[in-house]
Amino acid sequence: MFLHAGHLGLLPARRVPLLSSLKALYAMEEIKSFDSLQMVPTIQHSASKDSETKSMDLHSQQLNEECIVSEESNKMKILEVLDKGYMKYGCPHYRRRCRIRAPCCDEIFDCRHCHNKSKNNINVDQKLRHDMSRHEVRQVICSLCGTEQGVQQFCTNCGVCMGRFFCETCKLFDDDTSKKQYHCDGCGICRIGGRENFFHCYKCGCCYSILLKNNHPCVEGAMHHNCPVCFEFLFESRYDVTVLPCGHTIHKNCLKEMSEHHQYACPLCSKSVCDMSKVWEKFDMEIAATPMPESYQNKMVWILCNDCGKTSQVQYHIVAQKCLDCKSYNTRQTRS
Numbered sequence: 001m002f003l004h005a006g007h008l009g010l011l012p013a014r015r016v017p018l019l020s021s022l023k024a025l026y027a028m029e030e031i032k033s034f035d036s037l038q039m040v041p042t043i044q045h046s047a048s049k050d051s052e053t054k055s056m057d058l059h060s061q062q063l064n065e066e067c068i069v070s071e072e073s074n075k076m077k078i079l080e081v082l083d084k085g086y087m088k089y090g091c092p093h094y095r096r097r098c099r100i101r102a103p104c105c106d107e108i109f110d111c112r113h114c115h116n117k118s119k120n121n122i123n124v125d126q127k128l129r130h131d132m133s134r135h136e137v138r139q140v141i142c143s144l145c146g147t148e149q150g151v152q153q154f155c156t157n158c159g160v161c162m163g164r165f166f167c168e169t170c171k172l173f174d175d176d177t178s179k180k181q182y183h184c185d186g187c188g189i190c191r192i193g194g195r196e197n198f199f200h201c202y203k204c205g206c207c208y209s210i211l212l213k214n215n216h217p218c219v220e221g222a223m224h225h226n227c228p229v230c231f232e233f234l235f236e237s238r239y240d241v242t243v244l245p246c247g248h249t250i251h252k253n254c255l256k257e258m259s260e261h262h263q264y265a266c267p268l269c270s271k272s273v274c275d276m277s278k279v280w281e282k283f284d285m286e287i288a289a290t291p292m293p294e295s296y297q298n299k300m301v302w303i304l305c306n307d308c309g310k311t312s313q314v315q316y317h318i319v320a321q322k323c324l325d326c327k328s329y330n331t332r333q334t335r336s
Contacts, residue, residue, distance in 0.1 A: 082154070082161040087175050089143040093238070096173040098155075098162035101139040101148070102132050108141060113238075134189070137171040189236065206235060208243065217247035228267035229254035246271040265330060270306040272330050280322075283329045287319050303331040 090096045091110035099108050102115050109115040115132045118124075140162065141148045147157035153166040153173075163173025165181045170190045174181060179192040184207050186200035191207050198207045201216070206223035208216060222243070223235045227250055234241050240252040248268045255273065258264070264273055292299075299316040305323035311334065312324040320329040 081159050084158075084160050085144050086164075090175070094163075094173065095175040096163045097143045097160055097175065098140045098173055099143060100137050100171070101141065103136045103138055104130060104132050112137070134170050134172065140171075140173075187235075204247075206249075212243060216243050217245070219247035222247060222249050225249075227251045227254055229258065244271075244273050246273075265306065270330070270332075272307055272328070276328065276330065280327060280329050283320055283322070287317055287322075290317075290319060292317060299336075301333050302335045304334050306330045306332065 085097050087095050088097075091114050093111050093113040096111070099110050100112065100115075101108050102112075105115075105119070107115075109118065112132045112134050120129045120131070137151060139148055140151055142155040142158060142160065142162060144160050145155060145158040147155060149156050151168065151171050153163065154161055163175055164177050165174045165179075166172065167181075167183050167190050169183060169188075172181070172190050180194035180197075181190050181192050182195040183190045184195075184198075184200055186202060187205075187207055191198065197210055199210055199213050200207050201218060203218040203220055204216075204222040205220070223241065225234060226232060227234055227237070227241075228248070230251060232239075232251070234249055234251070237251065241249050242252045242255055243249055244255075244266050246266050246269050248266050250267070258267075258273075264276060264279075265271065266273055291297075296316060296318075300313050301316045301321065302311060302313050303321045303323065304311050305326060305328055307328040307330050308323060308326040310323060310325040314321050314324060321331050321333065322329055323331050
């Protein structure tokens with residue numbers, strides 16, 4: 001884990017200083033033993049020397065074990081401080097142990113989403129409505145001790161970790177690391193889902209599932225617009241976004257709602273959002289079973305195909321007009 005004992009100053013940052021101190025201690029013990037030996041006759045039996053050596057080794061081993069136990073105990077205490085209040089604070093958007101001071105209105109909120117929801121409420125004067133940029137946050141308030149401080153992962157007063165995931169660029173804190181947060185330099189913001197599962201398309205200007213790599217139609221700035229159904233800005237949306245065959249993007253749930261209402265065309269360009277070949281076959285049978293009156297049998301109209309973009313002159317039918325090029329019924333009449 002990213003937690004490090006050195007942050008609180010309770011332990012040396014590494015074991016090396018501790019081991020060096022032990023070596024120095026051992027050296028001092030040997031010097032003392034040597035000085036004491038000068039006070040007695042220099043002629044001794046080898047058995048006596050072996051006994052002293054074993055005694056010193058045993059003493060050194062005991063000291064080493066005690067130091068290791070002490071160090072592990074200190075680490076446990078540090079972890080207890082860092083994890084105090086873990087997953088107990090936050091808002092519906094993030095589990096975190098701090099709040100933020102909005103630089104735009106100087107008010108305190110749990111997160112920028114809470115700020116935006118509050119400041120864009122229908123009860124707020126339209127002239128006063130505004131959003132807050134994540135990158136402009138400069139001050140945070142520890143939820144445990146209430147200390148206001150600059151943006152950093154660990155509280156300067158009580159030492160608690162204010163978020164297990166922390167992005168200094170986005171000023172993002174989150175204790176719920178199951179989201180697999182990561183910062184995308186191409187997008188300039190943090191994403192969820194795991195860096196290994198996504199790639200950044202520089203033409204579209206956003207992150208897509210690795211399954212779409214080299215397998216999606218690139219549309220410049222595809223995510224830098226509102227969802228055509230709910231009108232939420234897709235680039236910063238917290239909900240799943242899918243790419244349509246035409247390259248346009250839409251919330252996954254919004255697309256599902258469209259299908260529930262039998263809407264299978266892109267709201268922006270009207271191209272089919274899925275394979276409609278089986279549906280077109282049913283249209284063929286319906287048209288064959290519905291002959292037009294004699295006065296309409298020779299009526300010709302010009303159509304534009306929404307799927308392939310071709311224009312053609314076809315026989316008019318009350319059910320639908322079929323594209324002569326791609327055989328799609330996703331067409332519109334342009335002129336008689």
